[in-house]
Amino acid sequence: MPIDPDFPRNHKVLGKHMHSDGEHYHYVWGPGKTAEAAENEEVKAAFAARGEEIAPVGVHGTMVAVDWDSCVADGACIEACPVQVFQWYRTEQDLPASKMVNETSSGTGSTVKEERKDYTDKADPVREHDCIWCMACVSVCPPQAIKVDQSNLEFHEKASGTFNESLSKGSAPPPHAH
Numbered sequence: 130m131p132i133d134p135d136f137p138r139n140h141k142v143l144g145k146h147m148h149s150d151g152e153h154y155h156y157v158w159g160p161g162k163t164a165e166a167a168e169n170e171e172v173k174a175a176f177a178a179r180g181e182e183i184a185p186v187g188v189h190g191t192m193v194a195v196d197w198d199s200c201v202a203d204g205a206c207i208e209a210c211p212v213q214v215f216q217w218y219r220t221e222q223d224l225p226a227s228k229m230v231n232e233t234s235s236g237t238g239s240t241v242k243e244e245r246k247d248y249t250d251k252a253d254p255v256r257e258h259d260c261i262w263c264m265a266c267v268s269v270c271p272p273q274a275i276k277v278d279q280s281n282l283e284f285h286e287k288a289s290g291t292f293n294e295s296l297s298k299g300s301a302p303p304p305h306a307h
């Protein structure tokens with residue numbers, strides 16, 4: 130099952146994955162689902178080798194969103210992105226995916242396709258804010274785990290409490306009082 134294109138409407142914010150630059154962060158949406166990762170032989174073997182359960186973990190990112198329940202650690206997205214939006218999260222913090230909900234990452238993880246820690250790893254859009262909307266990642270992902278939509282900024286801003294309705298509708302900001 131590919132990523133739900135309406136995930137910001139159908140999911141809730143579970144947490145905030147912070148960037149250690151102190152400025153950027155991406156949201157984590159859940160509850161998630163049982164999908165491709167739970168059916169993939171390489172992924173199942175890797176989880177078994179670690180003694181970790183495959184449980185629903187949800188979606189990381191909002192404008193560049195990766196459904197971690199669908200991601201099977203293929204890495205094509207990581208290779209395709211011209212501005213290194215993604216990193217293999219386990220190459221920076223080797224934690225179970227469920228523990229990444231409110232973590233802080235610095236973006237020092239690997240951005241090389243074949244450097245996944247193992248098949249429990251996931252592409253994390255740690256530099257979502259650098260996306261140039263080229264869409265390369267979307268078309269190369271075998272399970273279609275990625276949704277890129279610039280207009281989802283609205284959901285990011287609503288979750289952040291910075292959403293400005295008048296700006297989003299393209300109308301002029303209210304005139305200044307004199």
Ligand code: F3S
Nearest residue numbers: 210260261263264266
């Ligand atoms: Fe990279 Fe995908 Fe954006 S390839 S530039 S994250 S649309």
Ligand code: F3S
Nearest residue numbers: 200201204205206270
């Ligand atoms: Fe995962 Fe698809 Fe990227 S399977 S690592 S999101 S290409």
Ligand code: ZN
Nearest residue numbers: 146189253254
């Ligand atoms: Zn994340």
